[in-house]
Amino acid sequence: MERHELGEELLTGHPLIDHQHQTLLSLIDSMAEAVANGASWPLMLPRLQLFVRLLEEHFRSEEQVMREQYYPDYAEHRAVHQHLLQQVRHWLHPSSEPTPDPQTLLETLYAVVLRHVEEEDLPLAFFMRRQARC
Numbered sequence: 001m002e003r004h005e006l007g008e009e010l011l012t013g014h015p016l017i018d019h020q021h022q023t024l025l026s027l028i029d030s031m032a033e034a035v036a037n038g039a040s041w042p043l044m045l046p047r048l049q050l051f052v053r054l055l056e057e058h059f060r061s062e063e064q065v066m067r068e069q070y071y072p073d074y075a076e077h078r079a080v081h082q083h084l085l086q087q088v089r090h091w092l093h094p095s096s097e098p099t100p101d102p103q104t105l106l107e108t109l110y111a112v113v114l115r116h117v118e119e120e121d122l123p124l125a126f127f128m129r130r131q132a133r134c
């Protein structure tokens with residue numbers, strides 16, 4: 001089973017944010033392991049609920065950091081958070097999809113974390129490093 005460790009290139013340098021990113025990835029890894037061991041959808045649901053709670057907490061932390069740093073792209077970044085949360089929360093109520101495909105769920109969750117780190121959090125990290133030098 002592949003374990004996702006955040007490589008140097010995906011670290012923001014902010015200890016709390018990096019720790020939260022790794023926690024989210026490790027939780028998805030444990031969900032992937034459960035799926036590989038044949039876990040059914042009802043067994044996945046509590047893990048998904050935990051993931052949503054951690055993601056909400058993580059986004060709140062990031063938004064606080066952005067406000068503290070007067071980050072100029074705060075509004076856009078926050079809008080992405082809201083969109084991603086909506087995308088993940090959709091899986092909690094799969095009434096329109098009687099049998100959600102766990103593999104698709106896992107791919108979605110990995111993408112939510114990894115793509116967001118790369119596309120939105122690394123520019124924030126770059127900004128924070130530049131500010132720290134001023």
Ligand SMILES: [Fe+2]
Nearest residue numbers: 062116120121
């Ligand atoms: Fe973010």
